Amino acid sequence: MSEKTFRGRAHLFGDNIDTDAIIPARYMVTSEPAELAKHVMEDADPDFAKNVRKGDVIVAKKNFGCGSSREHAPVAIKAAGVSCVIAKSFARIFYRNAFNMGLPIFESSDAPDKIKPGDELTVDMNTGVITNLTKNEKYVAAPIPEFMQKLIADGGLMASIKKKIS
């Protein structure tokens, strides 16, 4: 499997998961990714941080990441080992923050309705094709262009620039 393909189990969430549910404000006293990861998604699913395994995929419905503009939200998700987030739509600021922090995200109109919790998925960044290995189905999301893949591989926008200029 190429490094441009993610593989993991699906964790399902609903509409309008806000940044407070992703990483509650009471943990904002730190910006240490590993610390944030311990509480990720806590207010939406208290067992998430315990159950998540490296490579797993968050699947949500509409408007994921709405609310405050905190960059800690994508950082916490990434640090927990989540490989990517699939949602019907993302809140505007979360969308920018996710890519800038190096967390790949995919918009798909149908995948979030068809995927069930625990389904084994692969997601291809080049083509945007999501394969559900459990149900033997395929869905499509917009692919991630090469320059954005590079930004993700470098670990986010500023990390990518740092690499470029040093």
Added chain:
Amino acid sequence: MNMTITEKILADHAGLESVKPGQLVNCKVDLALANDITAPISIKEFRRVGAKKVFDAERVVFVADHFAPNKDIESATQVKMVRDFANEFGVTHFYDGGRMGIEHTLLPEQGLVGPGDLVIGADSHTCTYGALGAFASGVGSTDLAAAMITGEAWYKVPETMLFNLTGKPKKWVGGKDVILYIIGKIGVDGALYKSMEYVGDMVKHLTQDDRFTICNMAIEAGAKNGIFAADDVTKEYVKGRFQRTPKYYSSDPDARYAEKFDIKADDIELQVAFPHLPSNTRPISRVGDVRVDQVVIGSCTNGRYSDLKTAAEIIKGKKVAKGVRLIVIPATPLICKQAANEGLFEIFLDAEAVVSTPTCGPCLGGHMGILAEGERALTTTNRNFRGRMGHPKSEVYLAGPAVAAATAIAGRICSPEDVL
């Protein structure tokens, strides 16, 4: 090719033949802007990654307008940090003191932005420059730091909503009334993510200043940008002013739009947005009896010379109502000078108004006109969120300069017809 003006500007700056909504593109930026609040954060990021230079010292602009003239030690320290950075990296366009004006009025006036530009700014009202036929959108300080270093920024190509404006606006109705009317119709998230494009036979009746006001408030409908294709009015405005070569884009006749709206001048009365949302609008005839403590005429929305002139026309020879404070804030030094030369200051001062030096000041509840608990202001600014101009239990009403001037005279929100 079926592309909108916004898609064309993004495609060109990304070096692509064409783009479509939803696509991620990497664009060259023509100008990167930050202010005294956002620049310090971008500068910290810039230094953290060890950048050695800005992408182009002529194309990075810093304007110290929010808490300026420095209102306290913190704001003075912030501005000093930006000034030191500008000196160290040879950034020519650093504005403070008597050179400073409110960024979104200053940049077009000084010819730093023009038709066809792609402008990135760490301020949400960067969208103002769409009035010149440019793509301009606000971002966070991290994006701005990246743009300062690389001269590039990534965008998700937005869908476009088309607003077909028809007819001739009624007397006293200006750009502010048009945009408040539209936001009242579509709501504060009515254009979320999207581009708001304006066409139609009303456009020729809208001055360049009206168009700045309309694009300024695109963000109040949640939009990524607002845009008018440049016409003769815009070409005349940028002539002898814009320092680079303008590039004129327009939408293809078969461009694809997410939604279309017909906006008729006959339906647009003078508008007032009630607390605490810009979409909470009412026509002046349905405002009722609303007394005010303060009126502010200024900001990047309505602090231009034409706004001051409209206000002066109504105020001339009268006095501000007893118990009301009128604060007039010209947006730039040039506007100040023109207003002084043309006798506007005399009219305002005779009316017993406060006339201020350019600043954002009260617009963001910074300084120069903060509201106490329970006070009520009518202002020509763009946001009336709870506590925006001071105490959380104060109220802000939004309107254009004509209603603002009349309100200052009458002491209650009213139309110019009621005081003339």
